Amino acid sequence: MEIVLGGLGALAALAVAWLVTGFRVVQQYERGVVFRLGRVSGAPRQPGPTLLIPFVDRLSKVNMQVITMPVPAQDGITRDNVSVRVDAVVYFRVIDPVRASVDVQNYGFAMSQVAQTSLRSIIGKSELDDLLSGREGLHRGLELMLESPAVGWGVHIDRVEIKDVALPESMKRSMSRQAEAERERRARVITADGEFQASAKLAEAARTMAETPSAMQLRLLQTVVEVAAEKNSTLVLPFPVELLRFFDSAAQQSARAVAASEPVSQPEPEPEHEG
Numbered sequence: 001m002e003i004v005l006g007g008l009g010a011l012a013a014l015a016v017a018w019l020v021t022g023f024r025v026v027q028q029y030e031r032g033v034v035f036r037l038g039r040v041s042g043a044p045r046q047p048g049p050t051l052l053i054p055f056v057d058r059l060s061k062v063n064m065q066v067i068t069m070p071v072p073a074q075d076g077i078t079r080d081n082v083s084v085r086v087d088a089v090v091y092f093r094v095i096d097p098v099r100a101s102v103d104v105q106n107y108g109f110a111m112s113q114v115a116q117t118s119l120r121s122i123i124g125k126s127e128l129d130d131l132l133s134g135r136e137g138l139h140r141g142l143e144l145m146l147e148s149p150a151v152g153w154g155v156h157i158d159r160v161e162i163k164d165v166a167l168p169e170s171m172k173r174s175m176s177r178q179a180e181a182e183r184e185r186r187a188r189v190i191t192a193d194g195e196f197q198a199s200a201k202l203a204e205a206a207r208t209m210a211e212t213p214s215a216m217q218l219r220l221l222q223t224v225v226e227v228a229a230e231k232n233s234t235l236v237l238p239f240p241v242e243l244l245r246f247f248d249s250a251a252q253q254s255a256r257a258v259a260a261s262e263p264v265s266q267p268e269p270e271p272e273h274e275g
């Protein structure tokens with residue numbers, strides 16, 4: 001009886017050891033790939049507790065979270081022969097844990113190397129203006145270049161973005177001079193356009209004053225009012241010729257009116273001489 005009890009105790013101890021040795025927990029953000037004697041056994045284990053056969057099964061956990069991988073800065077020459085230094089960031093995640101564990105030795109390192117080579121290729125195919133202002137197209141092109149090998153590794157590319165573009169100091173100075181020249185050109189164009197519009201308005205005002213001579217006098221009086229508001233003691237104004245002509249014509253009309261109002265004197269008859 002004691003031998004039977006001892007055997008049962010040994011079996012219980014073995015069962016407990018088996019449970020302790022083969023008990024694993026898969027986190028919510030992980031999937032477990034079980035290798036039984038070197039071969040993948042069944043579908044990936046879902047989150048939660050799972051049991052393995054000790055010394056037979058090996059559990060490989062694969063992270064299913066989105067991984068943010070910075071791409072080291074790469075030196076290159078653009079299509080318009082400008083030396084630049086560009087770095088980027090890649091967001092990817094595993095969608096097939098079996099392929100990510102079997103088909104590639106280290107999918108993170110593999111993605112890093114592919115991202116670096118793809119970034120250098122994009123630099124050589126692009127111009128400087130595209131790297132500075134047209135990055136959306138470059139992001140899509142870089143994502144397509146990474147997606148092709150990533151599909152075979154069970155990896156999905158969520159997003160690829162260029163972080164920064166470093167330029168040589170000489171190129172920065174050249175771009176600064178170019179921007180300054182562009183701003184000066186715009187300022188000159190705006191000034192010339194303003195002068196053209198002002199000259200057109202002045203010409204229109206001159207035509208209006210030529211058709212109505214009294215407008216010149218009204219403008220002169222308005223100028224006097226504006227200058228008098230500054231409380232100047234001395235006021236010097238140009239005297240327009242049109243105003244002189246106005247006074248001359250008024251004086252001539254007044255003289256004609258006076259001449260017309262005076263009576264015309266009759267000559268006295270000569271006395272007759274007697275013969």
